[in-house]
Amino acid sequence: MTEWKDRIAKLTLPTPFPVGDVNAYLIKGDRLTLVDAGTKTKESWESFKSQLALLNLKPEDIEQVVLTHDHPDHVGMLDFFSPELEVYGHPLNERWINRTPSFEQEHRKFYETFFLQTGIPEKYFVPSMKVMKKTLVFSCNRSLTGQLVEHDVPAALPGWRVIETPGHAQSHIVLLREKDGTMIAGDTILAGISPNPLLEPPLPGETERPKPLVQYNASLKKLQKFPIGLVYTGHGTEITEVHTLIEKRIARQHDRAMQVRNMLSGREMTVFEICQLLFPSVYERELNLTISETVGQLDYLQSIDAVSVREEGTAVLYTAK
Numbered sequence: 001m002t003e004w005k006d007r008i009a010k011l012t013l014p015t016p017f018p019v020g021d022v023n024a025y026l027i028k029g030d031r032l033t034l035v036d037a038g039t040k041t042k043e044s045w046e047s048f049k050s051q052l053a054l055l056n057l058k059p060e061d062i063e064q065v066v067l068t069h070d071h072p073d074h075v076g077m078l079d080f081f082s083p084e085l086e087v088y089g090h091p092l093n094e095r096w097i098n099r100t101p102s103f104e105q106e107h108r109k110f111y112e113t114f115f116l117q118t119g120i121p122e123k124y125f126v127p128s129m130k131v132m133k134k135t136l137v138f139s140c141n142r143s144l145t146g147q148l149v150e151h152d153v154p155a156a157l158p159g160w161r162v163i164e165t166p167g168h169a170q171s172h173i174v175l176l177r178e179k180d181g182t183m184i185a186g187d188t189i190l191a192g193i194s195p196n197p198l199l200e201p202p203l204p205g206e207t208e209r210p211k212p213l214v215q216y217n218a219s220l221k222k223l224q225k226f227p228i229g230l231v232y233t234g235h236g237t238e239i240t241e242v243h244t245l246i247e248k249r250i251a252r253q254h255d256r257a258m259q260v261r262n263m264l265s266g267r268e269m270t271v272f273e274i275c276q277l278l279f280p281s282v283y284e285r286e287l288n289l290t291i292s293e294t295v296g297q298l299d300y301l302q303s304i305d306a307v308s309v310r311e312e313g314t315a316v317l318y319t320a321k
């Protein structure tokens with residue numbers, strides 16, 4: 001049911017992705033604000049319009065958009081709005097929502113080297129890149145109007161504060177309403193699943209790729225310091241006891257990493273070999289996601305000094321310390 005609750009309305013939109021529906025939110029601020037903008041599909045747009053209609057609204061009534069992050073299921077429908085509509089988000093959204101040929105080339109180069117390092121057999125290279133390209137078909141092509149970074153109060157949303165939470169995406173932010181601790185969290189924390197720490201090419205001006213799971217853990221720990229009440233998430237239901245859930249998630253991830261460490265005791269393996277052991281039934285079908293997840297665990301183990309790493313030829317080999 002679509003309704004206002006404390007000046008927030010939740011909209012649930014279909015996506016063509018395995019994750020299922022995505023949520024977007026309306027905030028009645030000084031301007032009517034849409035937080036996140038669904039996938040670029042006809043189904044999503046139709047569903048969006050009919051949910052707006054239940055609130056006696058139409059797309060033209062939306063006065064600005066704030067993005068929690070740049071994944072296609074959160075930005076795609078921007079292409080269906082007037083190009084005049086103002087869109088705010090973290091500056092790192094820009095390279096994904098307004099993809100230039102030079103970024104696309106950088107992206108391809110990064111993955112060519114990365115695949116070799118992970119020991120992924122060559123037969124998977126082309127299909128893997130195709131999946132990435134296909135996903136971006138559901139994204140948008142437009143620019144940010146203005147940037148939101150740590151501690152900002154978004155335009156026309158007095159009382160709301162931006163907290164940067166990189167990890168699931170480099171561009172990720174959450175919005176916290178300070179008077180009651182209500183948070184719009186995007187994919188930073190979800191009720192049913194842990195979000196994938198998706199790999200991204202090095203940030204502008206850098207040469208090393210970010211370590212998304214390590215960043216993600218730091219973002220979760222950062223959120224523990226805020227008084228947070230009700231959490232509206234990017235997929236699925238709301239969360240009420242977020243601090244307890246975060247503690248559980250961090251502990252579970254550590255346990256999972258320790259399983260990986262045990263696999264590596266007394267032997268050396270590539271990322272791909274570990275990925276096959278961790279995800280025997282899905283690694284082929286969901287290679288990009290399972291590789292991201294595996295690399296995340298290895299980055300984490302490296303960050304706590306539990307594995308050592310060496311290069312052999314183009315591949316990187318891991319072993320337990």
Ligand SMILES: [Zn+2]
Pocket residue numbers: 069071168169187
């Ligand atoms: Zn996402």
